[in-house]
Amino acid sequence: MSIQRIQPQQTSTEWLNALQSSGHNLCLDELLAYRQLRTVQLGRQNRLPARGRGGSSLSKLKGRGMEFDEVRHYQSGDDIRAIDWRVTARTGKTHTKLFREEKERPLFFFVDLGPSMQFGSQLLFKSVQAAHVCAALAWQAAYRGDRIGGLVFNQRRHVEAKPLGRDKGVLRFLHHVTELNNEVGPMPVAGTFASNLKRLRQVVKTGAQVYLLSDFHQLNESMISDLRALSQHNAVQAILLSDPLEHELPQVQATRVQAVDEDFTREFWLGDKRTNAIYKQQSSTWLDKRVQLLAQARISTTSIDASQPLSLQWQELQR
Template sequence: METSELLKRVRHIEIKARGLSRNIFAGQYHSAFKGRGMAFSEVREYQYGDDMRDIDWNVTARYNRPYVKIFEEERELTVMLLIDVSESLGFGSSGKIKRDTVAEIAATLAFSAIQNNDKIGVIFFSDKVEKFIPPKKGRKHILFIIREILGFEPESCGTDINLALRYMTNAIKKRCTTFLISDFIDTGNYKFALRIANRKHDIVAIQVYDKLSTELPPLGLMKVMDPETGGEMWIDTSSKSVRSDYAMWWQRRQSEMMLAFKQSGVDNVSVSTEEDFVKALLLLFQRRR
């Protein structure tokens, strides 16, 4: 992508994402992703009903009457975007490829995080970890992230969610909220890594898919290619059994993915490239309140 074109796209997505995060997501995001830690705030005299475990014995001894520690929720979060950049994200049947929707969602979440004074970082992954951007604050950092999201060229084609989750779990020591954004077209098993990651962090899965991926249209002979392996084959889409088998494959795949989310306790949402991702994210946020 040429520099001038990239800058135009960065500016366009900045305007759109900033407006969405300021006008729509601000309160919803804050409520859905509260700080999980507790920080010491002050001490006050013991009152009936206070937890004995909160007594500050040093202050109590100094003033010869009981005092308790008061804690406040740590509002600042560390937010990680775990972004799939595999070749399958380059597919789109309605004039918009999956990668574009991923970029818009990621940018909107990034601006929402910054407006809530959260740090944000990114891990781009294919079947390897392509790039790690450590979490920071600030508009300059956000624009750098968006430029990377729009212009990043992966070295590899495949998908390995298991590897990406394990890397993130080891790389980020402090508990964080992680948005895993992918089409989840992965032949590997990532259930165990997802469960482990969600124990240490707060994982939220966002699936981006294309409607054509859910069912085959009756168009006769069609040559299809796997963008991640380069494999090609001809299929007869006029055959009802072929279309039925494909639909069953898709449903089975979705069921396995949803089961992995459920067993791992991971909140999730699926977004089609044809639908408004804003509504889908708002529903996700509301479920977490």
């Protein structure tokens, strides 16, 4: 498949055509297209790509490295090559430079591809947009020298990918995302989100950058302790995927419609101002609650719209 180059500020149609995406199923080619954007600063760091096995993340260990940290009094055993002669001359006492060592930082994705994510009213399913976000961030991280891994799950099973470096780690991870997104399974199993969150705590090693990608419809107070434990030892960022229909009902001529979910049936007026206002208020309250629950776990939230090309939302990923 020939993929056209993704350009900033493309229209929705141009963007979909460039990726040759259906919007609901995934193919690996549309995720490979994000490799061309690996040098675009989507994330928070602004560093030159790492060389060899060196990474771009700073450890808390101090020693000889590439990043200057501070100056302190010379102590017996310190490397004389690190003496700061300017400070020594100014103060009359010998001072030495300390450096913060650089190391590889594993980048770990927690990707929810459950039933509520398999929805989209306009451009993309939320699950597909989540995969695009993963691809954009993963290719950039691999270019910096970080290792890529993740835990991906749908309504029936999950797959774990231990962090690997270079393109190999990205390709393996994106293959799992594509496979599980396109998998047709039985009715959802209760507690899938919670059980995978507990598993995440076990597989993520201290010091990782963790991205949680979900609509967080299954999030509740009982999960805060797991999230807080995760954020205590890792840099955790929640990326909340949503669709416009989850925020507000469409503005149409008043029509009586029927919603059916298995044995549950409800009738209501679509296009009724009062119904629209109630729906919008309840949706806003529910969104605020999810963000607040994540904040209680000391996790900040970035919102990504499934109805807009990701190329128009780079600034959201930079926050």
